[in-house]
Amino acid sequence: MNEYLKEKLFLGLVVACILLAIAMLFNLPKVSVPSKEAETIDMDSDGDGLFDNMEEVVGTDKNDRDTDGDGYEDLAELKNGFNPLVKTPGDKFVDSAYSEIKNRIKDADPDFFTKVGF
Numbered sequence: 001m002n003e004y005l006k007e008k009l010f011l012g013l014v015v016a017c018i019l020l021a022i023a024m025l026f027n028l029p030k031v032s033v034p035s036k037e038a039e040t041i042d043m044d045s046d047g048d049g050l051f052d053n054m055e056e057v058v059g060t061d062k063n064d065r066d067t068d069g070d071g072y073e074d075l076a077e078l079k080n081g082f083n084p085l086v087k088t089p090g091d092k093f094v095d096s097a098y099s100e101i102k103n104r105i106k107d108a109d110p111d112f113f114t115k116v117g118f
């Protein structure tokens, strides 16, 4: 093999390496760590406006819009100060209990009240 060919071969190899490096750069798997929270935090299986994770916090059924079956949906009851786990009438939260449940919700998701227009 003469020097000219060796040189060409070497050059070709260098170019191939560079191209490979570039190709690898562009083919890097997209780093998208699926945030478990983002997927589950705003899921509302029963569509009552109360997210699944909040139904857990509150103790309501995430597959039942009206857990206590009194005709009022879970979030509507919560918003208006009624206990979604106790049938109306007589299900209005006393102030301390209402503050307590709101604090629990806030601890679980500080933005919840804004999100659902509490």
Ligand SMILES: [Ca+2]
Binding pocket: 044, 045, 046, 047, 048, 049, 050, 051, 052, 055, 062
């Ligand atoms: Ca729900």
Ligand SMILES: [Ca+2]
Binding pocket: 046, 048, 050, 055, 060, 061, 062, 063, 064, 065, 066, 067, 074
């Ligand atoms: Ca529910």
Ligand SMILES: [Ca+2]
Binding pocket: 066, 067, 068, 069, 070, 071, 072, 073, 074, 077, 084
């Ligand atoms: Ca209800």
